[in-house]
Amino acid sequence: MTALAHAGTVDWIGVRPGRELPMQVLSRAVAVADHGLTGDRTGDRARAGGKRQVTLIQAEHLDVIGRLLQRGAIDPALLRRNIVVAGISLLALKGQRFRIGEALLETTGECHPCSKMETQLGPGGCNAMRGHGGITAKVLQSGEISLGAALVPAGIAAGQP
Numbered sequence: 001m002t003a004l005a006h007a008g009t010v011d012w013i014g015v016r017p018g019r020e021l022p023m024q025v026l027s028r029a030v031a032v033a034d035h036g037l038t039g040d041r042t043g044d045r046a047r048a049g050g051k052r053q054v055t056l057i058q059a060e061h062l063d064v065i066g067r068l069l070q071r072g073a074i075d076p077a078l079l080r081r082n083i084v085v086a087g088i089s090l091l092a093l094k095g096q097r098f099r100i101g102e103a104l105l106e107t108t109g110e111c112h113p114c115s116k117m118e119t120q121l122g123p124g125g126c127n128a129m130r131g132h133g134g135i136t137a138k139v140l141q142s143g144e145i146s147l148g149a150a151l152v153p154a155g156i157a158a159g160q161p
Contacts, residue, residue: 008088008151010100011059012076015040023077028146031103031139037082050138051108057134059086068128069121078120081111081134085151090135097154102143104154108136 014023018041029037036043036053043053062084063073076084083100090107097106113129121128 006087008085008090010083010145010147010149010151011086012084013037013145013147014077014080014082015043016080016082017041023080025077028144029082030144031100031105031142033139033142036139037145040082052111052136053138054083054105055081055111055134055136056083056085056090057081057111057132058088058090059084061132061134065121065128065132069124074121079129079133080116080120083145088151093135093153097140098137098151099154100151101145101149103139103145104141104143105137106140108138110134111136 013026013029015026015029015037017024017039024039026039029039031037031054032043034048034053036050040054042050057076057079062076062079065079066073085100091110093107095107097104099105111134113126113133115126117125117129119125
């Protein structure tokens, strides 16, 4: 149950500069220990701590959510998650530490959809996301995360099964 087929890959990065403001799409971001991503409303808050410093979702779930809504793959910016990762089951990282780019993060829970998804995705948006909302994580060690970066559980070398 602890084996993963291979590393994941960062496909998309975005930050939420403020409540209700549009996502800013980035090619790289800096994860700051005990805060989150620089430029994100949770990462820029003065108080440290918290379990929802970074949110991640699987790229494969964007298509699933779209199909459940009878449309194409969903634009990640609509879901307001920070990082889209392909090629790895994020739920398999439950309770684990993982490296993503240069940063070290730890899974803190699932990122359940909220009623805002009804506005973002239309009627049924929240239900379409159930089980596909991704995970939340806290930043244990600062570092840069860029498009194409590997996501691997801590202790496993990047590129190794």
